[in-house]
Amino acid sequence: MATLELRNVNKSYGSGLADTLKNIELAIDSGEFLILVGPSGCGKSTLMNCIAGLESISGGAILVDGADISGMSPKDRDIAMVFQSYALYPTMTVKDNIAFGLKMRKLPPAEIEAEVARVAKLLQIEHLLARKPGQLSGGQQQRVAMGRALARRPKIYLFDEPLSNLDAKLRVEMRTEIKLMHQRLKTTTVYVTHDQIEAMTLGDKVAVMKDGIIQQFGTPQEIYNDPANQFVASFIGSPPMNFIPLRTQVRDGQCFGLLDSGQARCELPLGAAAELQGRELMLGMRPEQILLAPAESPLPSVRAEVEVVEPTGPDTLVFVSLNQTKVCCRLTPDAAPQVGASLDLQFDPARVLLFDATSGERLRPGKRQATDNKVAQFKLG
Template sequence: MSILNIEHLQKSYGDTHILHDINISIDEGDFLVLVGPSGCGKSTLLNCIAGLEPISGGQISIAGRDVTGVSPKDRDIAMVFQSYALYPTMSVAKNITFGMRVRGVDKATQEAKLAEVARQLQIEPLLNRKPGQLSGGQRQRVAMGRALVRDPKLFLFDEPLSNLDAKLRVSMRTEIKKLHQDLNASIVYVTHDQIEAMTLATKIVVMKAGVIQQIGTPSEIYNRPANMFVADFMGSPAMNLIPARVSRHDGTTRIEIDREGGAPLVLSDPNVGDLPGEIVMGVRPEDIHEATGDAHLPQAAQHAGGEVLIDVVEPAGADTFAVTRLGGTPVTARLRAETVVRPKQAFPLAFDLSKVSYFSPKDGERLN
């Protein structure tokens, strides 16, 4: 069953268009993440779903009910804000049960819901404290608890982890994912952090300037980006985007890439059809390998590579990142930790062409 359906949504402030023809549908139990750079419209879209912002056109349905003109309190949603929005003079317990008290829920139900949520979030020892006595992570748990007792049709999270330090963000991310799995909750989650998007989502919406660039699973977004914006935005380090020239020879597509200090690098890709003469080749850092000829290399990389001049080497514990220049742009290879590679020296690299994306340099759209 579709829990959220957005059709042709438009949002404008006067003559300024913020959201352009937004169409999204998610099923019950989905974890939808809206991701994109600051100013792309993702928080505005969340506020439109919540009813905090009126829309300029289109329709929003929640659990099959048209809520386009319905007030936020009647949409059967619960929202967790970036700022926590806790009442400083109330205890944790009263913050969590406040909404139920306002709606006239009987005391026994309030206490049962409070006990259940406190156990789920492991905040039983905090129930008598005030928000000022809590850490950032504890406050975020309380804000989540206040949403969970509502048992709504749809949870909305507006960058809930952005105020936390890096280590706490990772642990809270795990807790949110576990809660989703345990409750089978339907969630719409806004973030600018693509790592959060990849780890939490069952479905991702990538946005830019109020326009949806791609909707898909984390795997689809990562492995088959629809355009160069998605390719560059999703992934850390980002996908390498290398200008190249294309020709056909004996039924095989030849990819020619300018190489500093030598003749162009020529790769042969037998698995791709017609491409225009000028392209941008997209390849993830982990799909560039040391060209050793060893059997561990993917077959598609064993005969597609050559020597390049290494500019920078960055040891990173489990990996070693080697940066070179190809096609006039920096290219990062994610190599094994034990790889012996040095800056200012030639080093053989192989490209796994079975994982490569090809894009048009004119409009940035995917070609394969």
């Protein structure tokens, strides 16, 4: 196990070209599982290759256990990498694929045999040791690729989108296997993915990247509940967060956002007018936070017509229109309405997120108006 720290890491492919990585700052403790997540082309795989030593950095430093490894060759970094393509030797058996790195290090044959047996048992592939990669399924090949990395017992494991070639069911199974493996081994791990479900379920820490910049770094729950900007809020979460453009009104020094369904409308207290006035605002709220309004609820509510219903099994996604924008609500199956029905939906101002509609910047008004005063719902004339 080892600590990993990136200090102001930059990567450029030449003068006149935009930097692929820009001032990357990250630090994880020994045994932590770090997820690098973001859309295609955001720089996450480049950053992974820089950590592995497959690409050089243009500036900054990469430290393992406090020692700068930026100038070391890949073989001297004591880092093992599992590639998206598995990169198995097709003419070798599973046993020989796992043992290959150990043989290159000239370990004694008895030690190699013991290590292969240990890894095969850990990954439950003992019955596959005599087969060649062409005789294996995609999930089995993935296990062999992981086994080859595990056999080295490195300080750090790197996984570069290892599940992207698998079908949906196998992805879920292998995701669980990787998490169980990490819980058993407690080895420092960096895992690249564009799948935000993998990011939320696997990581101790998550770094969300866009255009070579880390937009936010924190625990999965911090990033889900307290996103730094609209990009992070939209990228993390399934179904994604709702974004509703707001018209605002100011009264008694407070700013209110108007929610209009075409049937009814309500005012949502947002915070001090001095902090919000003059901005175009975007309201952010996750589907599970928009609830059916109970009778006599003190929270703002608005009546809206159900346009689409999507049962998913454990819950039902219901779509309505607010401010001429499609809004998703996540309800329990027993509360699922029919298309055309009208629902009273409540919004808790304490859970509302606000963003600048132009820049995507997260806005954090200092003090919201108390929510124990009823906000009237009324019909449009």
